Amino acid sequence: MPDKQGTTGWLQQAAYLQKSGVRTAVLERRHLLGGSAVTEEIVPGFKFSRASYLLSLLRPQISTELELQRHGLRVYARDPYSFTPLLEDGQARRSLLLGHDMADTQRQIAQFSSKDAQILDLWFESEPLKATLATDAVIGAMASPHTPGSGYVLLHHVMGELEGRKGAWGYVAGGMGGVSQAIASAAAAHGADIFTEKPVARVLLGPRGEAQGVVLQDGTEVKSKLVLSNASAQLTFLQLVPQGQLPDEFLQRVAQFDTRSPVTKINVAVDRLPSFVAAPNAGDGRPLPHHQCSIHLNCEDTHLHRAFQEASSGEPSTRPMIELCIPSALDPTLAPPGCHVVSLFTQYTPYALAGGRPWDEQEQNAYADRVFDWVEAYAPGFKASVIGRDILTPPALEKIFGLPGGNIFHGAMSLDQLYFARPVPSYSGYRSPIPGLYLCGSGAHPGGGVMGAPGRNAASVALKDFKHV
Known part of the structure; x- marks a missing residue:
């Protein structure tokens, strides 16, 4: 039990x-099954994967043994899967787009380094590629890319698979609560008694x-x-x-x-797709390939280390690392027509603020505004598109999800x-x-x-x- x-x-x-x-x-x-893997309608009409937001690590034998597809689990695979626009001299004109096609991926990397495009090399030299990899090496960890052992966090994020494709991540249909509901359905089918609250x-x-x-x-x-x-x-x-x-x-x-954590999750309802300077939207408003990706902002190595130092001293980063996902780009059931749900997974924010300041509403909004300012730098018009937001700082994640x-x-x-x-x-x-x-x-x-x-x-x-x- x-x-x-x-x-x-x-x-x-x-x-x-x-x-x-x-x-x-x-x-x-809680009133919902699933702990961190839940779908919640925070803004009317918008369904958010409120805490966890991507699926890859679920062991394949569990899906098979519990017949999770028969119990309703569906996952949207992403290809391409990673988009990293670069902010250079105040502009974000260049970007790195990675997918499962090796030749396309090599061409993308070769924009910045022909050496790095030969991916069997041990070390990389191009900042966009290092920034992309560094994100998964530190996400969720109170660590800098220079911290010994951070490579394991990267390994942990690529050890999964999706539909037989190693290291792939996807969006669960209906939000992450779909995982929990499928497993609960399997348990109930065998006679388990399930109680909420x-x-x-x-x-x-x-x-x-x-x-x-x-x-x-x-x-x-x-x-x-x-x-x-x-x-x-x-x-x-x-x-x-x-x-x-x-x-x-x-x-x-x-x-x-x-248990130190640098993570803040911000769930955002928007009335249109973000349009990135490095890859502007089409006129018809339809999602483009990069909209389905994990979009990495402020992830250059020098910025990550400085952000880590700020958080270690008890101050939210002035230039936080941002991983932006738009699951509604593949799953339109999550938002009203023309609208979208955006997941902003950010670091570095300390659990305890310097000087004993509380993570009150004022501090939360100030941090979220700073995050939105940085998104705006890569995707002008983002702030004007926001309908509502849900800010989950480390203390909020502790209180709500345990x-x-x-x-x-x-x-x-x-x-x-x-x-x-x-x-x-x-x-x-x-x-x-x-x-x-x-x-x-x-x-x-x-x-x-x-x-x-x-x-x-x-x-x-x-x-x-x-x-x-």
Whole structure:
């Protein structure tokens, strides 16, 4: 019986447990299933993937085993997939467009470097290509491109696949909530009971210190033989488990788990497509190939490092890194005719502001205005097209979605917090020091993203233990 406060790992494990004959109940804290993978109509008529916004990492065997396509999962593949306009001398006339056609990609890169176009070379020299790659090396991480280990974050973002194409990312039809709904449908088809608006207050322990269920915030006790928590390690062990039940050394390590996050997500409703100076819109208003891409702004290496330094000192970046996506370019059901939804995934913004300033409405709007000013520099007219916006700073991501520190991975994906060290050494994987209590979310191996691997793996471990309960 999972407690859900993060991404979709809990839904996978619920489906697998129920499919194996273990009666399973799902308790969702919010009114929507899916944690960070949800679709919400924030502005009337506009459907946003409010937190997570792209799909690639979901393990193919999960889609096959749970028959997710039969349960409604559809994904729009993107080709081309990356668009990087360059702001040079105040103008954004040149750009780099990358897709799955090798020859086209080489021609694009050769605009800036014939050497880099020979892609087997180890090092790159052209700023546009380095900027494009650097984005995925730092996104979601409080790190500079110069930080040792940032290469793993890049690897993590390209280890997925879509429709058999390695490293591809796509938009889920109807928004990211479509992933959660398909998995929930699979779980329900096998008999799982799913409840929303059931926040968990604490884990219920038996006389030998074993997990025997949970107590809801309204005082209701829900008994079970196993408890699987998709909440972060910090929330699970520091708040949900009663004090005095865990070793001090273990608690200290959990408390020291790095959850720093530089991410702010801004969801925007616009009345027309952004038109970039480097690739102006056609007169008919239809999306062009680059509109379906991840669009990288302010990603040149020197700017990224300076932005990281600013955030490290407690100040929002004066020139934030921006990844802009327009899922309605491929999925017109997300917005009214002629309108679009725009996802702005930005860094670097600190969780705690310098001088103890709160992330109040004034600070949030000031930061969003700064982001919009930079988008305007690449795509004049963007600000005038805005109908409404939803600003999610790191504290807001923590409060709404249960992401510790606002960290989209439930904790930094640094080399000291991966594999056997996630969430802490000697308790990596899924079992916890509390018998019958398991982690099934992004705080467990192999880490963050809508991949389902922690949930599937945790279910496998729990099923083995269940035979001996």
